[in-house]
Amino acid sequence: MKATSVLLTFVICLALAGEAYAQRSLPGMRGIQLTGGMVDGFYNSGNNNESGYYFGAAMATYANYSNKWVLGAEYMQKYYPYRDTRIPLSQFTGEGGYYYNFLSDANKIFFFYLGGSALAGYETSNRGEKILFDGSTLNAKDAFVYGGAISLELETCLTDRLILLLTGRERFLWGTSTGRFHTQFGIGFRYIIN
16 A cells, blocks of 8 residues: 555656746745846947947845835946047946836746836046047036936746846936936846845
8 A cells, every 4th residue: 555655646746747836926035137238229339339238236026916126236338429439428326116017927937017216326428537539628527317217127937046037228317417318228137046
């Protein structure tokens, strides 16, 4: 009888081996994410290109109904053409925001989020150099910036702990002398730590 019970248990375990799913996006789960992408178009090294790139790191904490809180930091580099060269603009910002899950599938593999974030940080033009190579003076000043961002994000589970992110967002900042609005799109990964 004992051998039959062990054999039956073994057969049931084999039959159900591919059917178990990990629980995903439960309240209190946390993940570390790294993101990167393009700013205001597709970046290339040409001197007439105004676009740039960004990268960031954040901690995401899931709340009820698969919504999440995000707290992180981001670096953005954008370029402005000037004669035969480009002038770099760098922004270092901190972010805190809430992302609302407005659509997901029944198996919790795909999630669509709409998020709002508060941003604050520092902006520097031409790495702090005000005199350009030809003797011209740069009017853009280094300054503290503040504002927000509206994000649209697709999240898909590659494994139970590794998540792929596709993001699009519009940043709007005050305190800057080079333009308030910047469109970003990119890709990222999140690793669930608990």
